[in-house]
Amino acid sequence: MMIKKITGGVTAAKGFEAAGVSAGIKYQDRMDMALVYSKAPCVLAGTFTSNQVKAAPVLWDQQIVQLSSSGQAVIVNAGIANACTGQEGMNYCKRTAARAAQALGIPENAVLVASTGVIGMQLPMEKIEAGVEKLAAQKADTLEAGDSAARAIMTTDTVSKQAAAQIEVGGVPVTIGGMSKGSGMIHPNMCTMLAFVTTDAVISKELLTKAVKEDVKDTFNMISVDGDTSTNDTLLVMANGMAQNPEILDGTPEYEAFLEALHYVNATLARMMAGDGEGAKALLEVTVSGAQTKEQARTLSRSVVSSNLVKAAVYGHDANWGRILCALGYSGVSFDPEKVDVAFVSGEGTVQVCKDGMATDYSEELAGRILSADEVSVLVDMHAGEQTATAWGCDLTYDYVKINADYRS
Amino acid sequence: MMIKKITGGVTAAKGFEAAGVSAGIKYQDRMDMALVYSKAPCVLAGTFTSNQVKAAPVLWDQQIVQLSSSGQAVIVNAGIANACTGQEGMNYCKRTAARAAQALGIPENAVLVASTGVIGMQLPMEKIEAGVEKLAAQKADTLEAGDSAARAIMTTDTVSKQAAAQIEVGGVPVTIGGMSKGSGMIHPNMCTMLAFVTTDAVISKELLTKAVKEDVKDTFNMISVDGDTSTNDTLLVMANGMAQNPEILDGTPEYEAFLEALHYVNATLARMMAGDGEGAKALLEVTVSGAQTKEQARTLSRSVVSSNLVKAAVYGHDANWGRILCALGYSGVSFDPEKVDVAFVSGEGTVQVCKDGMATDYSEELAGRILSADEVSVLVDMHAGEQTATAWGCDLTYDYVKINADYRS
Numbered sequence: 063m064m065i066k067k068i069t070g071g072v073t074a075a076k077g078f079e080a081a082g083v084s085a086g087i088k089y090q091d092r093m094d095m096a097l098v099y100s101k102a103p104c105v106l107a108g109t110f111t112s113n114q115v116k117a118a119p120v121l122w123d124q125q126i127v128q129l130s131s132s133g134q135a136v137i138v139n140a141g142i143a144n145a146c147t148g149q150e151g152m153n154y155c156k157r158t159a160a161r162a163a164q165a166l167g168i169p170e171n172a173v174l175v176a177s178t179g180v181i182g183m184q185l186p187m188e189k190i191e192a193g194v195e196k197l198a199a200q201k202a203d204t205l206e207a208g209d210s211a212a213r214a215i216m217t218t219d220t221v222s223k224q225a226a227a228q229i230e231v232g233g234v235p236v237t238i239g240g241m242s243k244g245s246g247m248i249h250p251n252m253c254t255m256l257a258f259v260t261t262d263a264v265i266s267k268e269l270l271t272k273a274v275k276e277d278v279k280d281t282f283n284m285i286s287v288d289g290d291t292s293t294n295d296t297l298l299v300m301a302n303g304m305a306q307n308p309e310i311l312d313g314t315p316e317y318e319a320f321l322e323a324l325h326y327v328n329a330t331l332a333r334m335m336a337g338d339g340e341g342a343k344a345l346l347e348v349t350v351s352g353a354q355t356k357e358q359a360r361t362l363s364r365s366v367v368s369s370n371l372v373k374a375a376v377y378g379h380d381a382n383w384g385r386i387l388c389a390l391g392y393s394g395v396s397f398d399p400e401k402v403d404v405a406f407v408s409g410e411g412t413v414q415v416c417k418d419g420m421a422t423d424y425s426e427e428l429a430g431r432i433l434s435a436d437e438v439s440v441l442v443d444m445h446a447g448e449q450t451a452t453a454w455g456c457d458l459t460y461d462y463v464k465i466n467a468d469y470r471s
Numbered sequence: 472m473m474i475k476k477i478t479g480g481v482t483a484a485k486g487f488e489a490a491g492v493s494a495g496i497k498y499q500d501r502m503d504m505a506l507v508y509s510k511a512p513c514v515l516a517g518t519f520t521s522n523q524v525k526a527a528p529v530l531w532d533q534q535i536v537q538l539s540s541s542g543q544a545v546i547v548n549a550g551i552a553n554a555c556t557g558q559e560g561m562n563y564c565k566r567t568a569a570r571a572a573q574a575l576g577i578p579e580n581a582v583l584v585a586s587t588g589v590i591g592m593q594l595p596m597e598k599i600e601a602g603v604e605k606l607a608a609q610k611a612d613t614l615e616a617g618d619s620a621a622r623a624i625m626t627t628d629t630v631s632k633q634a635a636a637q638i639e640v641g642g643v644p645v646t647i648g649g650m651s652k653g654s655g656m657i658h659p660n661m662c663t664m665l666a667f668v669t670t671d672a673v674i675s676k677e678l679l680t681k682a683v684k685e686d687v688k689d690t691f692n693m694i695s696v697d698g699d700t701s702t703n704d705t706l707l708v709m710a711n712g713m714a715q716n717p718e719i720l721d722g723t724p725e726y727e728a729f730l731e732a733l734h735y736v737n738a739t740l741a742r743m744m745a746g747d748g749e750g751a752k753a754l755l756e757v758t759v760s761g762a763q764t765k766e767q768a769r770t771l772s773r774s775v776v777s778s779n780l781v782k783a784a785v786y787g788h789d790a791n792w793g794r795i796l797c798a799l800g801y802s803g804v805s806f807d808p809e810k811v812d813v814a815f816v817s818g819e820g821t822v823q824v825c826k827d828g829m830a831t832d833y834s835e836e837l838a839g840r841i842l843s844a845d846e847v848s849v850l851v852d853m854h855a856g857e858q859t860a861t862a863w864g865c866d867l868t869y870d871y872v873k874i875n876a877d878y879r880s
Contacts (some may be wrong), residue, residue: 066670099735112801113797113800113801113807114799114800114801114802114804114806114808115735115796115797115799115800115808115828116800120479144795145793145796145797146793146796146808146825146829146830147829148809148827148828148829164696180791180793181791181792181793181794181796181797182792182793182796182825182829182830184533194770241587249801253695291800291801292797293793293796293797293800370779370871373875374871374872374873374875374876377872377876378875378876380876382589383588383591384552384554384555384588384589384590384702386588387524387554387591387702388522388524388554388590388700388701388702390523390524391522391524391525391700392521392522392523392700393523395523396523397523399523399524399525399555400557416555416591418557418808419524419555419557420555420557420591421592422589432647458872458875460869460873460874461753461870462779462783462872463783463786463867463868463869463871463872464869465791466779466780466783466784466787467783467784467787468868469787
């Protein structure tokens with residue numbers, strides 16, 4: 063089954079509108095609030111942070127996703143996380159939803175909210191409410207509107223993140239598009255990543271939920287910037303049915319195509335978040351093959367991509383493969399170290415640095431050149447089975463420290 | 472029961488000798504090999520890395536500790552870890568032990584070995600063997616000799632680490648002393664920390680092993696520099712019985728005193744390793760009280776002390792307590808976030824920044840001053856039970872990145 067990669071983000075699918083505005087919440091010189099809106103009620107699916115400390119908007123959205131039959135809008139602010147804010151924080155979610163419901167002419171329990179930024183501060187509600195009014199007034203179904211929204215949800219991100227794909231279902235084009243923000247506190251389980259994916263597919267809530275839960279294991283949950291799992295991680299997927307395709311059913315080729323398109327959007331957004339990790343100079347992609355189980359392949363690749371020492375070595379363009387063996391070794395997976403092979407790959411070439419758990423006679427100069435690329439892949443073969451997984455992260459740089467030593471000020 | 476803190480390290484206890492020499496293994500301008508030697512055979516206890524990838528010296532020592540009835544010497548080299556070196560690496564352990572046995576006139580299976588440094592390189596055996604000869608010739612029971620050994624095992628450590636204490640058992644003074652090296656790849660479970668503790672106590676192997684296993688849970692396993700558990704972590708404890716005290720027996724006040732002295736030595740070494748973490752400007756001490764179980768208190772405090780974002784905030788003197796709540800939240804322990812209190816304490820004062828999971832009305836200026844000290848404590852009260860644990864780490868600095876981007880070159 064073929065998917066077609068297309069331009070755009072949350073407004074790529076039929077019937078979705080978006081907006082980004084400046085509300086002056088924390089940043090004064092840029093957009094910091096976004097809206098995603100659907101002309102028709104949507105089936106909802108979502109995954110949220112596994113952190114015991116959940117931000118108020120996470121608690122709000124979990125309720126909507128679980129209890130509401132449909133949703134129609136998401137209001138996002140960047141700058142303040144609305145986490146560790148107690149009942150007051152919950153009240154702010156409700157007030158935001160109420161104001162958006164009124165401005166958009168939809169039910170209050172069809173409005174989702176999302177926040178990202180500093181933990182422990184209360185939201186400036188007047189600014190949020192004024193922002194909601196502006197968003198409702200400016201929303202549009204253009205790619206430009208989607209782009210504004212994608213830029214408005216950024217915090218320390220340096221680029222906005224969007225992806226979209228199209229498939230055919232019963233002769234009808236079905237579109238999936240999304241946007242996300244990442245940068246720091248990224249170690250999704252579920253990751254402060256926020257991601258919003260929209261589709262015009264006709265699909266049941268149950269099947270959409272199944273597709274999302276399955277796919278995040280290989281996309282958003284496979285990225286790490288710093289090993290810190292945020293209080294606000296949220297992925298929301300909205301399907302409004304406006305493509306009017308024959309309903310996508312489990313076990314069909316159409317479902318496989320839908321999964322493939324969803325995976326493309328999610329994986330593209332996840333990979334962009336990893337490459338744009340705070341202070342990052344390089345995207346680090348770690349693929350572990352030859353593992354006994356899929357779960358072990360995921361655990362091993364995540365352990366390598368999360369290692370401060372591996373990340374610092376990549377920053378230093380140092381082929382210090384011993385740190386990779388070390389990170390595999392403390393992942394919790396049992397294996398025979400004397401069977402492990404490691405290679406580095408980038409646009410500059412390929413070099414095998416470790417064979418059967420020991421150094422090969424590789425060229426340090428070539429290895430250094432390979433590691434100096436913007437995107438570096440580590441290929442690990444465990445020689446223990448047939449399973450493969452890929453995780454994404456970034457190098458650890460001076461700028462990561464700088465950004466996070468100064469973040470609040 | 473009182474313990475007396477005394478000066479010294481591995482030569483503080485009766486009958487122990489040590490030496491440190493320059494062997495030119497990797498470093499050319501400093502000592503890089505050390506010897507710890509006992510005039511009488513010792514009962515041995517040890518804990519080793521839980522990493523699946525274990526360095527050759529770890530495998531060698533595990534065998535000696537488990538199978539030999541006694542040990543009498545340890546040969547340590549800094550610069551090359553002898554990890555991921557296959558059968559050749561194991562042969563080098565055997566050759567080192569054989570040479571030391573000959574030079575010291577003791578059995579080969581009474582010689583332990585330990586290495587720290589780059590993974591994946593083979594040891595230069597001629598230099599190691601020449602170093603062993605020099606060590607055997609220069610060994611002495613003086614505090615100066617112990618100090619030389621403590622300096623010779625350093626890699627990126629900036630200070631040598633020693634501690635010693637004395638108790639009385641049946642009117643006889645019993646001494647425990649030790650040395651360690653840490654710096655990077657420190658997240659013991661068991662941690663490349665190396666630690667060697669010597670005592671002249673009369674105590675059985677079984678009871679010594681019990682004491683060590685119990686104590687590491689609250690000392691060496693409670694420190695973290697970077698979350699990377701090394702391939703070489705080793706703690707060896709040697710008891711030669713030369714104090715001629717009445718044997719220390721389980722369940723007695725004497726055992727309690729021994730435990731207390733051992734804890735003092737181990738905790739002092741552990742704390743020094745945390746404060747001297749690679750690039751560290753500050754020691755970070757995290758005490759979690761009010762936990763439901765001891766194990767939960769340990770898990771929670773380790774999660775906070777290991778968080779890159781908390782560590783970067785300490786470096787920036789930023790009272791970003793939200794990151795502390797966040798790290799508690801992803802530790803895997805269940806708790807009510809709305810009961811958690813957080814305070815910062817240092818020589819500059821005390822400030823409570825979070826009460827019942829929300830911000831207090833604290834002074835940012837005072838908090839910043841407290842966080843600018845060399846030693847910063849975070850006190851967390853979960854209000855969920857009676858258990859307490861303390862973990863030690865350090866801030867995350869530009870220099871950590873610099874050291875680890877350049878380590879091999």
